[in-house]
Amino acid sequence: xxxxxxxxxxxxxxxxxxxxxxxxxxxxxxxxxxxxxxxxxxxxxxxxxxxxxxxxxxxxxxxxxxxxxxxxxxxxxxxxxxxxxxxxxxxxxxxxxxxx
Numbered sequence: 001x002x003x004x005x006x007x008x009x010x011x012x013x014x015x016x017x018x019x020x021x022x023x024x025x026x027x028x029x030x031x032x033x034x035x036x037x038x039x040x041x042x043x044x045x046x047x048x049x050x051x052x053x054x055x056x057x058x059x060x061x062x063x064x065x066x067x068x069x070x071x072x073x074x075x076x077x078x079x080x081x082x083x084x085x086x087x088x089x090x091x092x093x094x095x096x097x098x099x100x
């Protein structure tokens with residue numbers, strides 16, 4: 001279903017996307033329930049990324065390694081590595097290292 005993915009990769013259903021073939025993910029992806037990835041153009045997700053339930057990722061977005069996308073977030077722009085983003089549109093909340 002995905003354009004490319006490394007292992008392990010966990011996607012909880014339901015999961016919605018336009019094509020799937022334009023989604024490219026790294027190692028350790030965790031996607032919670034009811035996420036949407038709009039992949040009319042390429043969407044890249046780095047290693048060790050966690051995507052919360054009901055999150056939406058818009059076309060053309062790149063998500064950096066070790067990032068966390070909070071539940072319900074609407075990601076309209078690239079996400080730097082090692083941060084937590086949330087809201088609509090998603091903005092950086094804090095460094096992911098602060099999560100313990």
